Amino acid sequence: MIKSNDSFTDPKNLELVHSGEDYFARLETIIQQAQFQIYIQMYLFEDDTTGTRISTALKEAASRKVKIYMLLDGLGSLSFPSELVKELKNTGINIRFFAPLFSTYTFFIGRRLHCKIVVADAKVALVGGINIAAKYHGSATEEPWLDYAVQLKGEIAKPLQQLCIDIYSKKRRFQNKKIKAVFAIQGDASVRILQNDWLKGKNEICDGYIKSIRQAKKEIIIVGSYFLPGIRIIRALKKASKNKVTIKLILSGKSDLPMTRRATCFLYDKLLKYNIELYEWDKSVLHGKAAVIDGNWSTIGSFNLNNLSSYGSIETNIEINSELFAAMFRTHLYEIIAQCQCITRESLNTKTNIITKCINLISYGITRIIELLVTYTPHKRFYN
CATH class of the missing domain: 3.30.870.10 (Endonuclease Chain A)
Incomplete structure (x- = not known):
């Protein structure tokens, strides 16, 4: 159980996030304000206008010596350009694909990295169902796909970052053991990572x-x-x-x-x-x-x-x-x-x-x- 001085009665520490500009403005701000580390785990990352916006923010963060670890699903992000992968790696961004097709994981094609998690400096996190793609942002003529996320600040971001580390680095703790669910009781809110x-x-x-x-x-x-x-x-x-x-x-x-x-x-x-x-x-x-x-x-x-x-x-x-x-x-x-x-x-x-x-x-x-x-x-x- 996690206890801290933060209070989830403060709306800035526990917020409902909507698809559209609400989500992507928050994501961009999190990346821009990161000082040490960013972990991104996404099922889908598309190289469109929205994807380019986030890629640009990530490259700028990498130029500030922020360590970035990005894990994308091998099927969901199958169309992610190899040229962009090289470009991101050249800026110092660590990127790999979970269970890429035509690998030893192909047999378990149903076991995908379907999470959508972003954590920065173990202090702020976005968790939900929203992928990085223009269809989740919408446009002047099209509504964004209806979806949600939660923005969390404070101690709860630490176990989320550790979860990302374990999955990215293929830690045995992630592979072979249950990671205990984490409670954060702050103010009137009890928050649990499932x-x-x-x-x-x-x-x-x-x-x-x-x-x-x-x-x-x-x-x-x-x-x-x-x-x-x-x-x-x-x-x-x-x-x-x-x-x-x-x-x-x-x-x-x-x-x-x-x-x-x-x-x-x-x-x-x-x-x-x-x-x-x-x-x-x-x-x-x-x-x-x-x-x-x-x-x-x-x-x-x-x-x-x-x-x-x-x-x-x-x-x-x-x-x-x-x-x-x-x-x-x-x-x-x-x-x-x-x-x-x-x-x-x-x-x-x-x-x-x-x-x-x-x-x-x-x-x-x-x-x-x-x-x-x-x-x-x-x-x-x-x-x-």
Whole structure:
């Protein structure tokens, strides 16, 4: 447990961060103000206008002798130019790729570095689901992909930096042992770092969701991009519904993975039978992974409610127990819901027919098979 003189009642020490300029302005400022070390771990880093902006800031920091360690996923950042890698390395930036394709890691293609973490000087950190790419920033004509992060300052940044060090340097402590979840109790807020890496026996995010859903008394609000939960989460939601808990799901009305969205649509009938309220965000691609439960418990990070995050990827979330933070986040999510399309039994019957139902069923089956092939099957073969 971490204790310090910092107070999370100070809004500058624990802040909800939105995709768009809010996130990238903060990221740029963190890089510009760094004095000693920066750790960046990203699934996706694109060489577009937003990527160039961040690369320029990193090169300037490196010129000030700031040590920079950047770890990108070998699949998510597959298009990251080799010329830019050389350019960054020439400025003194340390960069490598996690589980690059056509390597010994190819067999575990489902085990990706899906975290989005930035830590500077073990004092300030950004953790969430936002990648470095223009689509998360948006433009004058296009809304940014809807997503969230948390900015943290103070002692909590130290274990986050150590986590990045362990992953970057392939420390055995990361590879073979569970890193104990870290609590930071400051002011009214209890903040916890949660990890998921099923191959290494880390299931903290998935278990945290299930526990909080099962214990819910009044209300559950979930932002669920690529929403295809496993049987344990479905059962937890069903139980909460039977206990008369109000459940609201904010789902993708527009997705960069159409087949996954179709697979999610296949679940609508079952979810509506559980009296779960469904809302589709269609103003931009929904990429957020977050929840607020009973006006006290919140989680934000990279973890999707699907088997790929549960049993494949390396994920990091921040869990926050704070009525103040939850009230603020809940208010924002209600504003999002007001802009969504509500999916009811009547509207679902109107917009679906036998053909769309068949397409949704096929998409669901194919998606589940892919998840099985890239997660569970390699795990069983690995241990046998």
